Amino acid sequence: MTDPNAHLSADELDSLLLDHGSSRATSHIATCADCRAMVSADRQLVAALTVLPSWDPRAGFAERVIAGLDRAVVATLPATPAGQTARSRSARRRVLVGGLLVGGAVAGGFAWAALNPAAALDLASPALQDVGQTLWLSFRGVMANALEQPWFGALRDTLASPVRVVPALVAGGVAYAAALLGLRRLLTRPAADAAGW
Amino acid sequence: MTAPTPVDWRLLTDQEVVRHAVAGREAAYRELIRRYQRPVFSLVFRMVRDRELAEDLAQETFIKVLNAIDSYRPEYKFSSWIFKIANNAAIDHLRRRNLDTLSLDGSPHAETAEAIEATTLQIGSDAESPLEEVANRELGSQIEEAIGQLRPEYRSCILLRHVEGRPYEEIAEILDLPLGTVKTYIHRARNELRILLADTREG
Structure with missing residues (x-):
C-alpha cells in the first residue's frame, strides 16, 4: 500500500499535470508544501512550453525538397498533373492550336521564300x-x-x-x-x- | 481515358496521403510537406539552434522520408516516422558538432531588429498588461535558452512532449527508448528546466 505521506512519484506528478491525478496525489499536495510548489512550478513550465511558437522554413521549401528527390522517385510521378480539370484541358488545347498556327505560318514563310528568293531578298x-x-x-x-x-x-x-x-x-x-x-x-x-x- | 478524380487532400488521413504518394502523385508529396514542414523545422531548429542548418536538416529529413516512402509501414504513425528521422538527423549533427551556444530569439528568418522583435516568443493571453507581456516574452526567451542547455536526449523528449504535444508512447517509438526511460527523461528535463530558469531569474 502506498504511504500517504510519501512525496509524489514522477507518474503522479504527470497525472496531476494532465488534471487527472489520483486521490492520493490530490490529497498529498493539499498537505505537502514541497510537492504543491513542484506541481505549481511544473504547471507553469508546461503552460509556457505549450505556447512556444513554431516556425515555417523559408518560402520554396517544398520545391527544394521535390527537386532533391532521387530521379527514380521523381520518375514515378505522373507526367501530367493528377486531377486535370476541363479548364486545364481546354487551355492545353488552345496552346496546341496556337502553336500549330504559328508553326504553320513560319513554315509557309520559309516555303514562299524558297520559291521566290528574289522577292524574299528584296523584302529583307x-x-x-x-x-x-x-x-x-x-x-x-x-x-x-x-x-x-x-x-x-x-x-x-x-x-x-x-x-x-x-x-x-x-x-x-x-x-x-x-x-x-x-x-x-x-x-x-x-x-x-x-x-x- | 477518364481523368483522375480530384482529391481534397485536407480531408485525408496521413496514411491515405501516403498511399497516394506511394502511387507517385506529386500532390501527395506536397501535402505531406505542407502538413509537417512547420513541426519538423521547429523541432530541428530548437535542437540545433542554427537557422540555416535547421533548414538543411529539415530538407534532408523530407528527402529521406519521401525517397523511402515505399518502405513506410502503415502500422506506425507517419508523424512518428518523420519525427524519428528529423530527431536522428539533429542528434547526429549535435554529436558531430557542438552548436549549443547560439541565440534563439525571434523567428529563424528574422534579419532585422524589427523582424526579430515582431517574431520574438509570445507567451500569455491577449488580455495581459504590457508589463506582463514583457515578462512573458522574457520568460519565453529564457525557456528557449534553458532548453538549449539540456542534454540532446532530454531536449528531444521535452520538445516532443510539451511543445509538439506527442504522447509518451509515440515519443518512445520516435526515440527508440523504453517508455519508462522516456518518462524519466521528461521528468528530469522538467526538473533541470526549473533549476535553470530559477538560476536565470536569480542571476
Whole structure:
C-alpha cells in the first residue's frame, strides 16, 4: 500500500499535470508544501512550453525538397498533373492550336521564300543581308580550312564507306551509353534505410 | 481515358496521403510537406539552434522520408516516422558538432531588429498588461535558452512532449527508448528546466 505521506512519484506528478491525478496525489499536495510548489512550478513550465511558437522554413521549401528527390522517385510521378480539370484541358488545347498556327505560318514563310528568293531578298533589310553574307563567308572559310587539313581525306574515306562508318557509330554509341550509366551510378543516393525500420 | 478524380487532400488521413504518394502523385508529396514542414523545422531548429542548418536538416529529413516512402509501414504513425528521422538527423549533427551556444530569439528568418522583435516568443493571453507581456516574452526567451542547455536526449523528449504535444508512447517509438526511460527523461528535463530558469531569474 502506498504511504500517504510519501512525496509524489514522477507518474503522479504527470497525472496531476494532465488534471487527472489520483486521490492520493490530490490529497498529498493539499498537505505537502514541497510537492504543491513542484506541481505549481511544473504547471507553469508546461503552460509556457505549450505556447512556444513554431516556425515555417523559408518560402520554396517544398520545391527544394521535390527537386532533391532521387530521379527514380521523381520518375514515378505522373507526367501530367493528377486531377486535370476541363479548364486545364481546354487551355492545353488552345496552346496546341496556337502553336500549330504559328508553326504553320513560319513554315509557309520559309516555303514562299524558297520559291521566290528574289522577292524574299528584296523584302529583307540590308542589315539582314549583311548578316547573311557574313555567315556565308564564315562558313565558306571554315570549310575551305577543313578541306586543307591532312585528316580530311581519311575522314571523307571513312564517311564514304559504310563498312567503316557503322563500327565507328556503334563504338560511339556504346561509349555514350557507358558514360550515361556511369553518370547515373554516380548520381544515385546510397540505398540506406532512412528511418532504421 | 477518364481523368483522375480530384482529391481534397485536407480531408485525408496521413496514411491515405501516403498511399497516394506511394502511387507517385506529386500532390501527395506536397501535402505531406505542407502538413509537417512547420513541426519538423521547429523541432530541428530548437535542437540545433542554427537557422540555416535547421533548414538543411529539415530538407534532408523530407528527402529521406519521401525517397523511402515505399518502405513506410502503415502500422506506425507517419508523424512518428518523420519525427524519428528529423530527431536522428539533429542528434547526429549535435554529436558531430557542438552548436549549443547560439541565440534563439525571434523567428529563424528574422534579419532585422524589427523582424526579430515582431517574431520574438509570445507567451500569455491577449488580455495581459504590457508589463506582463514583457515578462512573458522574457520568460519565453529564457525557456528557449534553458532548453538549449539540456542534454540532446532530454531536449528531444521535452520538445516532443510539451511543445509538439506527442504522447509518451509515440515519443518512445520516435526515440527508440523504453517508455519508462522516456518518462524519466521528461521528468528530469522538467526538473533541470526549473533549476535553470530559477538560476536565470536569480542571476
